Amino acid sequence: MDCIFCKIRDGVIPSEKLYEDDDMFVIRDIDPKAAKHYLMIPKRHYKLISDMTDEDAASFARALRKIPALSDKLGLGGGYRLIINQGDDAGQTVFHLHVHILAGQPLDFPDLKK
Ligand code: AMP
Ligand code: ZN
Numbered sequence: 001m002d003c004i005f006c007k008i009r010d011g012v013i014p015s016e017k018l019y020e021d022d023d024m025f026v027i028r029d030i031d032p033k034a035a036k037h038y039l040m041i042p043k044r045h046y047k048l049i050s051d052m053t054d055e056d057a058a059s060f061a062r063a064l065r066k067i068p069a070l071s072d073k074l075g076l077g078g079g080y081r082l083i084i085n086q087g088d089d090a091g092q093t094v095f096h097l098h099v100h101i102l103a104g105q106p107l108d109f110p111d112l113k114k
Pocket of ligand 1: 004015027028029030031032039084085091092093094095
């Protein structure tokens with residue numbers, strides 16, 4: 001399967017994993033949209049929330065709950081925003097579900113009506 005996040009997971013494409021456990025890993029986004037921009041990537045490949053099995057959902061919940069514990073390491077102390085893009089209108093470009101973690105500055109709410 002030609003998935004960039006599976007290749008990073010497997011070490012085929014090098015990327016510094018800032019944190020990793022059985023459920024997920026965290027890397028820096030290569031094209032940051034905020035002062036701090038990370039990706040929390042579940043280890044198992046699936047594209048959409050609607051593709052999640054019960055086991056994936058349990059794994060994802062564990063992964064989400066780990067983020068606050070990474071606050072010092074990732075510099076999230078001032079607050080952070082989580083974003084999951086789903087499908088074309090949301091601009092999803094990598095079809096392996098992932099959570100954007102934006103932080104490190106005041107985050108304006110996006111003005112979407114252009
Ligand atoms: P999305 O548009 O929600 O699918 O987000 C995909 C994100 O992956 C984008 O913010 C990209 O900048 C990021 N990205 C793509 N390739 C890499 C990579 N090799 N390492 C880190 N981030 C990446
Ligand atoms: Zn994948």
